[in-house]
Amino acid sequence: MVEETKPTRESVLRVAAEYDRIGAKKFLDKYEKGAPPERWLVRINGKLYPMKAISVAAHTPPVNPSGMDYRKGIRRLREVGFIDIVAVGEEDRPPIRRPTRATVLRAMREFREIGTARFLTQYTEGNPPKSRYVNEGGVYYPLKALYAAAHTPYARHRHFSYRAAEKEITSLGFTVVGLRVAPVPVPPEVSPELTVQEGKRVIKEVKTLLRHRGIVELAKAAAKPLICEACGFDFEKVYGSHGRGFIEAHHINPLNEREGDNQPTGIQDFAMLCANCHRMAHYGPKCLTVAELKALIETPS
Numbered sequence: 001m002v003e004e005t006k007p008t009r010e011s012v013l014r015v016a017a018e019y020d021r022i023g024a025k026k027f028l029d030k031y032e033k034g035a036p037p038e039r040w041l042v043r044i045n046g047k048l049y050p051m052k053a054i055s056v057a058a059h060t061p062p063v064n065p066s067g068m069d070y071r072k073g074i075r076r077l078r079e080v081g082f083i084d085i086v087a088v089g090e091e092d093r094p095p096i097r098r099p100t101r102a103t104v105l106r107a108m109r110e111f112r113e114i115g116t117a118r119f120l121t122q123y124t125e126g127n128p129p130k131s132r133y134v135n136e137g138g139v140y141y142p143l144k145a146l147y148a149a150a151h152t153p154y155a156r157h158r159h160f161s162y163r164a165a166e167k168e169i170t171s172l173g174f175t176v177v178g179l180r181v182a183p184v185p186v187p188p189e190v191s192p193e194l195t196v197q198e199g200k201r202v203i204k205e206v207k208t209l210l211r212h213r214g215i216v217e218l219a220k221a222a223a224k225p226l227i228c229e230a231c232g233f234d235f236e237k238v239y240g241s242h243g244r245g246f247i248e249a250h251h252i253n254p255l256n257e258r259e260g261d262n263q264p265t266g267i268q269d270f271a272m273l274c275a276n277c278h279r280m281a282h283y284g285p286k287c288l289t290v291a292e293l294k295a296l297i298e299t300p301s
Contacts, residue, residue, distance in 0.1 A: 007058035009080045015057040016044045024050075031057040032065050039070055042077055043084035043095055051077065051085060071158075078160050085159045099150035101172045107149035108134075111141055115188035123148040124157045131178045132162055134169055140183040143169065143176060209255045212265065216249045219270040223247070228274035230281075230293035235274070248278045254287050 019027045028034050028050065037050035044054075055073035056065045074085055084096040097103075111119045120126050123145040132143040147165035148157045166176045220226065226247040227234045235243030249270045271290050273281065280296075281288045288296075 004063060005060040007055060007076050007080055009082075011058040011060060012044065012054060012077065012080060012082060015054055016047075016049055018057070019049055019054070020047075027057075028053055031062055035065075037088055039088055040074065041086045041088060041091070042082055043086055044082060046095055048086060048091060074159055075161075078164065083155055083160045083164075085156065094153060096155055097152040099147065099168060099172065101174075103150045103152060104146065104169065104172055104174060107146050108136060108139070108141055110149060111146065112139070112186065113189045116142075116185035118188065119149070120145055123154060127157075128182060130162070131180065132166060133177055133179055133183070135175050135177050139186070140177075140179065211255070215265055215267065216270070219249050219267040220245075220247060220272070222267050223270075223272045226272060228277055229271050229290050230273055230277040231297050233274040233276075247272045248275055249273075250278050250281055250290075252289075254282070257287065 015031075022030075024036075025034075028036060032050065032053040037052065040051040041048040042051040042054055043049075052065065052068065052070060052073045055076050056063050056068055058076075077083075077085075086093050114122075117126075120128060120142060124142070129142040129144060133140040134143055134146055135141075143165055144157050144160075144162060147160070147169055148155045150169075170176055225234070226236070226245065228247070235246045237243075239246075250273045251265070252269055252271055273290075273293075277293055281290075281293060
């Protein structure tokens with residue numbers, strides 16, 4: 001029995017050249033029983049190849065494709081430096097450029113700006129490090145997420161190992177450490193220069209509860225004077241004529257907590273609340289009663 005030898009960088013380049021020479025059909029017939037790639041491609045010198053077939057062929061001798069899953073194929077290629085793995089359907093994804101010291105520092109800045117939770121969600125599907133961190137300036141950065149983010153565009157974290165990440169990050173002059181206890185999560189950094197894009201007009205389809213504007217107006221007309229039943233705030237007294245007639249009508253039995261659809265509502269089913277108290281009544285998992293609001297106002301914690 002011939003002992004299997006793992007791929008080398010030279011053997012991967014050799015079989016990629018074979019693919020170019022004999023064509024996709026003959027190559028897949030020879031190494032992948034004719035099956036086209038279903039999940040992953042590998043980029044070699046700027047060109048995309050069927051990942052699993054390349055990995056199968058780069059072994060010496062070539063291995064049985066039935067005994068190699070996609071994960072093993074990717075692992076064998078990344079061990080010899082081919083981590084530019086592209087999902088089928090994402091052929092337009094630009095080539096991945098390896099990290100530089102500048103891109104690592106850029107990724108560190110992004111980590112501080114968006115915080116630990118969002119950074120991990122974005123680059124390691126929310127998975128925290130097992131123990132390896134990069135210590136720079138007293139801040140502990142998650143090694144694998146940082147390494148993924150430092151590629152341009154970012155690399156998928158499952159396509160490289162901790163060992164590969166540590167080796168390259170260390171070669172760029174950074175210090176990798178092992179921690180038994182995870183550091184305190186870093187909150188997002190609030191910058192005065194931070195801007196976001198807002199105001200785009202979109203059409204949404206939503207399910208909503210129909211409300212009867214007329215019964216609200218009748219309830220307000222019957223509730224004189226128009227002051228907050230919880231805190232006593234009087235809009236007209238504070239804002240003059242601008243606040244005259246303003247109050248918010250609160251459903252004592254909230255519509256979203258009622259059983260069934262289209263239940264009757266009368267003026268007795270409303271309480272008049274200021275905007276603050278109305279918001280506080282609905283804040284939290286349970287709607288507060290007017291009496292509970294009063295109790296909170298009278299005995300603040």
